Amino acid sequence: MAGTTSAAGNETLIIVGTGNVQNEAALAVRGVKITGWTEVQIRCGVEIMPWSADLIATEWQPGRATEVTVNEGDACQILIGSDPVITGYVTTVNREMTPDSHTIHVAVASKSIDLVESAAEIATYQLNSMNALAIIRKLAATAGISVYPVNGAGNVDIQIFSIILSETAYEAIERVCRLANCLFYDRPDGNITLAPVGTRIVPSAFAQGRNVEAARVRASQAGRFASIQAIIQTPLVLTQPPTSSDYVDQFTALTRPVSAVAYDRGITNTRPWRKMLLPIESGDDANYDYAKRRVQWESNRRYGRSQVIELTCDSWRDSSGALWSPNTVAQVSLPALKRDGIEWLIVELVFRRDEGGTLLISSEN
Structure with missing residues (x-):
């Protein structure tokens, strides 16, 4: 993935990791730490709330002849090794039996689900x-x-x-x-x-031929606008019915365009007619300070979401042994995809383990 200089507009990187990891995933609930899950998916990120986990295994603690009881609503924690990743609640428990198996599927969400x-x-x-x-x-x-x-x-x-x-x-x-x-x-x-958008940089984080096993780059103009104009709506918009054949002019008269406009130069030069009017949520903005920040934030975020790298990494941890974490800037080298030596913001991570091995899926923009 690549990066930009705008604080909220960095492109998106998604990382998937395969291979050996330092530690295994565990569910801590009711004073018991349950390990040995056959399938694990832990999802977290700066645009994901709540963070969540899905775990599948037998109902028996590996190496113990004691049945583990997990109930919906239980307070719990998801750990990778000794590192906590999610603290929250068991939201759903599915149990299934066949003549040859007896499995349990546990879904967990962070406390922010409330x-x-x-x-x-x-x-x-x-x-x-x-x-x-x-x-x-x-x-x-x-x-x-x-x-x-x-x-x-x-x-x-x-x-x-x-x-x-x-x-x-x-x-x-x-x-x-x-x-x-x-x-x-x-x-x-x-x-x-x-x-704010992260500033901590992990140098040489992801590199083709070293720890990246697969990658995909997406660049798009979808959802982006040449300009985003702030407007402040007046109560007349809600109370005055249309009376003119020129509804655009009437709407403009009933709103108050302000001197706050953000431009996306990647769109301006090719499709300058793509414009967005953005109502400002704040009711008191005499100097248009909120409006200026708001439209620039909107333009940056839309650009960032349009530039994405998804990659599969061979480890859940970086070279220092720390788990990969959202809102971290990662240096990415993918010369085969024309993304080399550029900094990208990690916005989404999926720690995954199944029959195909152990995966880390990360999204950066």
Whole structure:
């Protein structure tokens, strides 16, 4: 995968690892650490919430004649070796028997599943004069989750922020992060990281002929726009019916385009008519500070999602022995795919083990 200079617009890298790994996956539940899973898939990333795991095995602890009981709703932890990866809950347990086998399939989700699936309920549905971090902490606290900022992420004052009655806590947090230009994602301990796009670089992370066994590059213009224009809608949009044959001009008159535009030069030179109007979530933006950050963030993210490398790596760990982690910048060398010596952001990882061996799937942009 390759990288860009824009903070939110790095391309996407997906890594899949095969071969030997230092340690095996385990499910810690009810005081028991269950290992020996025949199939493992652990998925995590900066745009994935909740992080999740699927484990398949017999219902007997390898090497022990004791039946292991795993029930839906159990608090649990997923580990690789001694390293925690996910802290959360068993969401689903499927048991199956045939004349020749007796298996169990366990699905696990991180604690943030309660933010994704539960309503955003706080004492007041309008928050005034708070910074983004404070708002996000208030929303996360409803599920007993703490928020840990990195490098000042979320230190952006928001004058007015209203919770939509029907939205989940995750949806409200996601809207705040758009205004604060930061990422929020799970931590192995079950809490949440709030961070800018990662700056920690793993040198010579993935290289053709060394630790990369397969790779695929995708470059696309889908979902990208030559320009993204911020607009502030007025109540007249909701109350005044169309009266003109020129609906475009009427809509423009009923909204307030502001001096906040982001450009994607890769589209501007070929299809300049591709434009997007983006309503700004904040109700108080006299200097258009939110609007400028918001449209640039949107343009960067759309570009980043359009430039992807997916690769299969031969290990779940980097050369230092640490597990690969999301929001890390990786140096990638894939000369056969014309991606050589460029830095890419790891946005998604899938640790996988099945009959085909042990795999690490990582997505970078």
